[in-house]
Amino acid sequence: MKALCRPSIPWQLAGLLAVGVSICALLIASYVYNARQQLGADYTALVGDIVRAQQTTPQFQIALEGFIDQPEAIHLRQINHITWLSRQYLAHVEHGLAQHPQLLRRADYLQNDMQALPEQLNALEQSAQRAVNTPSQLPTLQRLATDLEANMAWVYFELNDVVHTAAGQQRLIMQRLSTAVSFLVAMVMLIAAVLLIAVFRLQRQRDTLKALMLTDELTGLYNRRHLIGTAQDQLTNAQRQQQPLSFLLIDLDYFKRVNDTFGHPIGDEVLRVFSARMKQLKRPADTLARIGGEEFCLLMPNTHLEDAEQVAERIRKEIADLNLQHIAELPQQTVSIGISCAHDGKLSFEQIYSLADQALYQAKALGRDRVESMVPEESVPHSVALNKALAN
Helix, strand or coil, X not given: CHHHHCCCHHHHHHHHHHHXXXXXXXXXXXXXXXXXXXXXXXXXXXXXXXXXXXXXXXXXXXXXXXXXXXXXXXXXXXXXXXXHHHHHHHHHHHHHHHCCHHHHHHCHHHHHHHHHHHXXXXXXXXXXXXXXXXXXHXXXXXXXXXXXXXXXXXXXXXXXXXXXXXXXXXXXXXHHHHHHHXXXXXXXXXXXXXXXXXXXHHHHHHHHHHXXXXXXXXXXXXXXXXXXXXHHHHHHHHHXXXXXXXXXXEEECXXXXXXXXXXXHHHHHHHHXXXXXXXXXXXXXXXXXXXXXXXXEEEEECCCHHHXXXXXXXXXXXXXXXXXXXCCCCCCCCEEEEEEEECCCCXXXXXXXXXXXXXXXXXXXXXXXXXXXXXXXXXXXXXXXXXXXXXX
């Protein structure tokens, strides 16, 4: 019975499977979420750099218009500052593109135009420097500024379009990936559920088979197999704790006549009624089992011989008073009981069973419907031996 109470391996596997699937689902969901967040943050930064670079174009126009009207040092400083900002923004954009090789491949057609921007900025600065002292350079400066503004507008517009297109495609891919991952998670959960159901069914079948192996199908009591295992465990405990263990062997008197006279179905019903009554009479710690056709036994731990005899006598009287008229016109049913006791738990199951069987044989020989006991003389406590001597 102890084996039935312990968690079985299928239940442990089912628990581990459920935990593993849950962890995998959480990890996948976390990965997808973090990937989408990280991807959006990288593209947002790059788009910000491109937008800031585009804003230098109108700044160039304002600074150049002021410089052309008044080619003075203050306007030259504005042009130099804007060209410096343009170089910084260009460097940021190039660095951002380097972080995304797929964008570099998409923007490969802009490579020459981007490489030309630093040269155009240098040429613009130099022309503005010369125009401070040589006003005749202003038309050249204006032409260089127009070319620079056009190139910058083209490059940054195209880059912005490339980034947004790539970001849209990435979002689409991530949505598809999320859908695929969700589908896979659902499939894993479905498979896990099917496996869990299979494990539960196997566990139920295993428990059913184990119950069938350890119980009597007719009466629902334990069978001989379970009795032997339990008796061996309790004898070991009795020996360890120096406690007595009593064993009752119970036989229904003249039960063969019931089967021969009324038939086996009536006999089976009598056995079921007898078993139900015995379940009510036994203590929770006792083990009741059917070990033969009409033969039953009661294993009573921590019970002295005198106490076992009192219990046996009560059982005998209760069964004799049992009303079986609702089953058939049955005569009074009686039982004969043989008792043995291992006072220190040192007897084996075969020995304690043999002694109880001998006591049962003696009860039948003396007329049935009685209780007899038998124990090895050397194992009988002094008080019990004295009582028996006085009784005789």
